[in-house]
Amino acid sequence: MAELLKVSLHSPEARDFYIQKILSSYENALFALQLGDSAGPPLTPALPAPSLPESSSISFGRPGSGENVISKKRKGSPTWEDEVRTFNDNGLDGNNDDGYNWRKYGQKDIQGAKFPRSYYRCSYRNAQNCFATKQVQRRDDDPTKFEIAYNGKHTCNHSASPSPPPSPEKYEIMPTHHQKLSPPSPRETLSNLRANLSVNTSNLDGDSNTAPSSFSFPSTSSGLMEDYHQLQFPNFDNELLQVYSPSFISPVTSESNIFSEWGSSQSLNFLADVDTDFEFSSLF
DNA sequence: CGAATTTGACCCCA
DNA sequence: TGGGGTCAAATTCG
Numbered sequence: 001m002a003e004l005l006k007v008s009l010h011s012p013e014a015r016d017f018y019i020q021k022i023l024s025s026y027e028n029a030l031f032a033l034q035l036g037d038s039a040g041p042p043l044t045p046a047l048p049a050p051s052l053p054e055s056s057s058i059s060f061g062r063p064g065s066g067e068n069v070i071s072k073k074r075k076g077s078p079t080w081e082d083e084v085r086t087f088n089d090n091g092l093d094g095n096n097d098d099g100y101n102w103r104k105y106g107q108k109d110i111q112g113a114k115f116p117r118s119y120y121r122c123s124y125r126n127a128q129n130c131f132a133t134k135q136v137q138r139r140d141d142d143p144t145k146f147e148i149a150y151n152g153k154h155t156c157n158h159s160a161s162p163s164p165p166p167s168p169e170k171y172e173i174m175p176t177h178h179q180k181l182s183p184p185s186p187r188e189t190l191s192n193l194r195a196n197l198s199v200n201t202s203n204l205d206g207d208s209n210t211a212p213s214s215f216s217f218p219s220t221s222s223g224l225m226e227d228y229h230q231l232q233f234p235n236f237d238n239e240l241l242q243v244y245s246p247s248f249i250s251p252v253t254s255e256s257n258i259f260s261e262w263g264s265s266q267s268l269n270f271l272a273d274v275d276t277d278f279e280f281s282s283l284f
Numbered sequence: 285c286g287a288a289t290t291t292g293a294c295c296c297c298a
Numbered sequence: 299t300g301g302g303g304t305c306a307a308a309t310t311c312g
Binding site (some may be wrong): 133 | 300301302303305
């Protein structure tokens, strides 16, 4: 659709048509994500690491999650908590930091997964016999998200950044009145876009002419997402697409993490290694 | 130069 | 036997 949109920019009707198609496909994707989250076995709602910015429960294929086909468990290995969560990396929100210091001790390519799984243990494992570990893996279907599995409880008292848990409001459904927010002036927005927007296609796999498979959006510092977006595509001769679509930021996404970007984080190095995904940023 | 990460080897078990 | 988790030497980082 993006490709079609590209060749139809001259025609306002066709342009609007394809924009609507793109937006509706996003809505469908978001809806599917929500269905996926609510389906499946009930996972423990209690979250031991409350400072994580997000909390949709998704299975890792860990034993006990009961939803993944590939489920192998070593006999003597510790039991992974059922609670496995997806969370995005929100650069403005301070990244993947969950309040503990982790030290990476391994990385493995996992069969059937596009991205490797990273293994972390508590930095104070030796100093304080803290045997908490976690696994971090990028999702195949939404590379802007991570799935994190925690194992063991922290016995150390060196929790790194005692960042308070995020306010729930931040991740709630956007009230409709936000749709009434007046958009920024076109000139201002344009200059901001030129200054800040970036699209990295340098490491795209395969056909770089195909439409991007994923976008990431940073959230605003205020945590509010306005429904006014200006998207600049890299090969559109800098022609600016103004998309005003309340439905685009559908309330379906209580996971505002859909709109995220890679940020500085514990896993940034890992991310940089596998930075083959289309990256798209936008101001709000 | 110590700490953290990378990465291939190793181990265990289904 | 091979996948996944861990180890540890080599390398990089700060």
